[in-house]
Amino acid sequence: xxxxxxxxxxxxxxxxxxxxxxxxxxxxxxxxxxxxxxxxxxxxxxxxxxxxxxxxxxxxxxxxxxxxxxxxxxxxxxxxxxxxxxxxxxxxxxxxxxxxxxxxxxxxxxxxxxxxxxxxxxxxxxxxxxxxxxxxxxxxxxxxxxxxxxxxxxxxxxxxxxxxxxxxxxxxxxxxxxxxxxxxxxxxxxxxx
Numbered sequence: 001x002x003x004x005x006x007x008x009x010x011x012x013x014x015x016x017x018x019x020x021x022x023x024x025x026x027x028x029x030x031x032x033x034x035x036x037x038x039x040x041x042x043x044x045x046x047x048x049x050x051x052x053x054x055x056x057x058x059x060x061x062x063x064x065x066x067x068x069x070x071x072x073x074x075x076x077x078x079x080x081x082x083x084x085x086x087x088x089x090x091x092x093x094x095x096x097x098x099x100x101x102x103x104x105x106x107x108x109x110x111x112x113x114x115x116x117x118x119x120x121x122x123x124x125x126x127x128x129x130x131x132x133x134x135x136x137x138x139x140x141x142x143x144x145x146x147x148x149x150x151x152x153x154x155x156x157x158x159x160x161x162x163x164x165x166x167x168x169x170x171x172x173x174x175x176x177x178x179x180x181x182x183x184x185x186x187x188x189x190x191x192x193x
Contacts, residue, residue, distance in 0.1 A: 005069040007092065008060070009128070011072070013120040016113060016178040018072040018086060021060045025073055026053040028082040038106050041139035041171075053121065063089065066180040074117050076108070077156065083108040088125050088134070098125065102148075114148045121177070122152065123185055132180045132187075139173045149190045158180035 008020040021029070030053040032038060039046045046051070060071045069089035076083050084104035091098045100121065125131050131183050136154060138145040146156070154176035162170045 004093075006063075006067040006070060006129075008064045008070040008072060009155045011124055012077075013116050015077055016078055016117055016120070017075040018117060018120055019075065020064070020119065021057045021073045021085075023054070023057060025082060026050065026057060029056060029073075030052040030084075032084060032103060035106065036167075038103065040140040041145070041166060042103075043139075043166060043173075045167070061099050068147075069090065070121075072117075072121065074102075074104070074113070075182045076113070083113060084117075086114070086121050088121055091129065093130070096130055097132055098129070098131060100134050100136045109144065114145075118148060118152045122183065126183055126185075128182060134178045136146055136176045136178075137173045138176070139166065140174050146174060146176075149176045152178065153182055155182070155186055 009018075010020070011018040027045055029048070030047060030050045030098050033047045033052065033056070050051055063069045063071060063118045064104070069077045071085055071087035071088060071089070073082060074084045075081065084102065086102040087121060088098045088100055088101070100118065104116060122134065125134065136149050137160070138149065140159065156174050158175050160173045163173050164171045
């Protein structure tokens with residue numbers, strides 16, 4: 001059976017435009033992923049070569065073609081600047097499950113953008129895919145990311161002990177889950193819906 005594609009959507013929220021990546025995003029993506037500050041709780045070291053950005057964008061296209069998920073570039077509407085990305089990956093139609101992730105530029109932290117993007121992507125996923133469960137992971141030291149997931153309705157389900165090595169330091173991760181029946185669609189006004 002041929003793989004089913006999952007076209008990456010374009011989603012507008014109050015302050016963000018979430019859209020498919022293009023080759024024009026490579027420089028901004030490299031700047032994001034080469035920052036040791038941004039990636040201090042990431043499970044991989046900062047990028048040191050721009051080619052990594054091109055491979056990442058190619059992987060986004062492949063993910064869409066294979067139907068395994070969607071990774072969306074995140075632009076701030078007010079100044080059209082790229083501030084990060086949000087993704088729904090490991091889409092499993094049999095288990096009706098997927099994993100969510102996000103990465104934002106340090107200057108964009110603390111403004112609610114990750115929560116806004118996550119809510120928009122989850123709304124798309126629950127509306128479009130016959131999804132029952134979304135999972136997410138965060139380093140136990142990353143309190144801000146944990147807060148984002150909790151604001152979105154995720155429940156902390158457990159700790160993966162010493163499952164990552166971040167900058168040479170062994171670290172633990174929290175696993176979060178969001179079940180469809182517990183999903184609370186946003187009550188915030190969205191002019192485009």
